[in-house]
Amino acid sequence: MDLAFTTEQEAFRRDLKSWLAANLARPWNDEIRNPSHDENSLVEVRRAWQRQLNDAGYLGMGWPAEWGGRGASVVEQAILEEELWRADAPQVPNFLGIDLLGPALIHHGSEEQRRRFIPKMLAADEIWCQGFSEPGSGSDLASLSTRAEPDGEHFRITGQKVWTTFGPWSDWIFVLARTDAEDRYGGITFFLVPIDQPGVEVRSIRQITGESEFGETFFDGALARREHIVGKIGEGWRIAMTVLGYERGVQTMAYPARFEGYLSDVIEGVRRNGTLGRADVREKLARLIVENQVMRSNGLRTLANLAAGESPGPESSIEKIFWSEYAKRQSETALDLLGPQAQLTTEARHARPDMDWAREFLWARAGTIYSGSSEIQRNIIAKRVLRMPTK
């Protein structure tokens, strides 16, 4: 057993922290409280931040140098994600492109595609969104019905995608569409589709938070070029499933770092309201600390296994359930311990200055639904880890 970071990894962390201290103008918490910002200008803040990170070589770090990477290990990528949360940096707007499409292109794309798309993706010149889920195909994604029909040098795509995060600000969308109605998995193909064309319409969906970060995308004979198919026709499902796996490992330290930050606001709050000495408060606070530390232990274990060359397995379902269910418990406890003040939105008088619990509390409801709901994760654990029989 060895859970220590190497001296090189520690040096990477030190350099990164000093880079963040020198380059991050304002923490995200300050940006969202700036009354002169609106949803659009906040996206521009995020775009500018992505360019800073990219110029410093912190994006796509695990990719080959040719594609903007530095062949960094998964441990260094995990350290990056952890420190970005600790510094309260804005989330880059192209996270779906970088986390999902980037690896898909590196591993399954053509040389042409990599050259055409990766540099602009990293520089935030083209923002990407993901077209996987459909109104009728969420947890059962392979039942998707958006279809793609050949038309000369193109395919024509018809159907509807939903929960396209960042859709309203995106230039391109990567789409799973059906090229064979009969073959459930082998009939799915991975297309890259420009959004600015007559056959594509993006509509915002208003979330329970009041924001419209995601949308729904309608395709009515939209054109996708043949050379913009990733992999071969019919390989879309396999590619999508492998890239969803890449998403997991590097975030493994980010969640506990994020929740540790939120915890400090709860601690500050109960100190200030003079209830830290109460037995019921102490017990609830301690449980939050314990669970977050256990989450970090799970993360270190995953990271150690990845560093040892193991690929992220179905055990990542445990982490998904853990962090998303914890987010609910943490924000519920925060509202309980901090009282109605924690329900105030950022523009309210006397809102808590360092933490937007109102938004976090509502957002926590999404975490157990997206990227495979808690129920789907339990199915995965039962079938692929515990090998429990199907009927």
Next chain:
Amino acid sequence: MQFELDEDRSLLKQQTRDLLERESGSEAARAVMEQAPEGYDKALHATLAELGYLALALPEEAGGMGAVSLAAVMHEMGRTAFPGPYLDVLLASRALHDAGAEAHGLRDRVVAGEALCVLARRETLDDLSSTELTASCADGRLEATKQLVPFGAHADAVLVETREGLAICERPAAGWEANAQPTLDHAQRFAELRLSGPAQLVAGGDPARGILETVDRLAALSAAAQLLGLSERALELTLAYTAEREAFGVPIASFQALQHRCADMLLQTESARSAVYRAAWALDHEPAAADELVAVAKAWAGPAARSVCGEAIQLHGGVGFTWEYDPHLFFKRANTLEQFHGSTRQQLEAVLQARGL
């Protein structure tokens, strides 16, 4: 970075598993529980001594192997719901070691399996009331009444926490009254000890506190590791049973209602594994973080095991409530270990203390 045990430690873990499966399977454990008044298999205790297992909690220079090895062995003990005073003896041996030369004679006999010595500390029957210790050892004479002393009725000696420090009391001809205190864990043996007689103070005030802090850390880690083993095995039993048991013409393991509960059992168990081994590693390599991480491990593993072992009874259905099937052995031990060696309540407080809160 590497989470898996190194070669030596996984060998130790495997050897322990082989030994316990051979010598202390479910049937042997039941025989001890039902027939042995002293609550353990004396021959097996001697074997453990012979193989060096009783030195496991000592510092490495004295024959121990570090916290990760301790956790690995305890993990295996948990998997068989191993009955007997094994952990209690390890803790006493460590305290005797740390108490210095005067206590090393008894330490050696304990580690050799020639004497059974346990710690006698508790005076209250709950964890909430805080009262001053009443036990005293003055002028070589001990006056003490201690509650829930593990295997106290059959110990050859006890190391008693008194107002003045730690005192060795070897079982005298008179002045040693043991009143059995059976608990819901039928395989464990506890006793109230009323002691009045000669004793030897081996560590006073501050040194005694330091010794007990070390012992508390090792106790919490060891209990957490056993709780991990209990959960792991209870889940295995449940998966085997539900795969075999049929209802409505299919194995009940194919029902989603059961699958989701088993998935949650795995989440709790695997998280306990991460927490326990990280805490053990910290004790060996990152002492500044160890206090918090050990408390975290115990505070997670205890409730997790209670829940997982309880679910094992539930998912076994009616037979889960019978004496004949094994889940109750795990459920009972989970409750013992959750409450002893620093209860969850105490560990939660320790987590806050470790952060200066």
